[in-house]
Amino acid sequence: MAARSEVLARVEARIGHVFSRSDLLDEALTHASFSTNVRPDNQRLEFLGDRVLGLVIAEALLVQDPGAAEGVLAPRLNALVRKETCAEVAVDLDLGAAIVMGRSEMLSGGRRKQAILGDAMESVIAAVYLDAGLDVARAFILRAWAGRVETAEARAADAKSALQEWAQGRGQEPPDYREIARSGPPHAPIFTIEVRLASGESAVAQARSKRAAQQSAAAQLLKSLETGDE
Known part of the structure; x- marks a missing residue:
């Protein structure tokens, strides 16, 4: 089995960011079923990542369609930040292979569960944000969501x-x-x-x-x- 540092390095290569604080990425990829008193899970990061994602996607939608009203933009935003979409991006980045979780969760197919993948994706966003700031997090999100922002109208429909x-x-x-x-x-x-x-x-x-x-x-x-x- 590959060392944890090797697993995290492969994730860094896929997301295009090398962490100054690798512990942030490790935390982002730790499910609650594996957490301990000295190893926090990713729930707090997921909370933050959801907000960072919403801000960046909202901004991208405004730029994409300057004349769209709030009532048009809102469903597009919701479609792009839904857990389902976050899970899709997590699959693209193969985050499931890097998530650590309890044995029972792993045996029940946890690496493929939409909620776990979506939470991990949002947590990784928060980790990038805390490690390198909003500009780097924005660039990462726009790369990871490439193509999805352009099809936001169809997703919202x-x-x-x-x-x-x-x-x-x-x-x-x-x-x-x-x-x-x-x-x-x-x-x-x-x-x-x-x-x-x-x-x-x-x-x-x-x-x-x-x-x-x-x-x-x-x-x-x-x-x-x-x-x-x-």
Whole structure:
């Protein structure tokens, strides 16, 4: 078995950053099932990485589409920072092979679990940020998400379908979308839409069209559901 330093060096090569503090990368790739009093897991880093990722992707979306309204940008952002997308990027970088976890978690296929891979991806982002600052973290994220930002609109458009698949996969009725408010002038109304599942989970979003508000609400609820599944 390769030494831990060799494993981390291979990760550094794939992400394009050599750490001054290798302990940060090691922590980012340590699952809670393996942590000890002297070996922290990656949960705190995941918390920070989620925020850094959101900032960088939001900025990239503004640059990509300067004229897009908030109601259009929000579902795109949610689609790009979802745990599912983070897990996709983690697979691209083969992070699963470098995650240390408890034996039972490993035997149950932990290296392939979406939640574990997504958390590791966000944790690595935080580790890069703490090791080298925002500019380096931004460059890393934009490399890792290359191609995905350009297809953000299509990913966001799939939010309603993805939420319906989530519900059907658990034996639930399709999500219910309801207009709960409308504001603004008649020529430029702002719609407030609530989406609710039969199991009670819900989310609310606003946009200048019902369709955009529905997509945004669906994307927000998906992200909340993924967090709850961790």
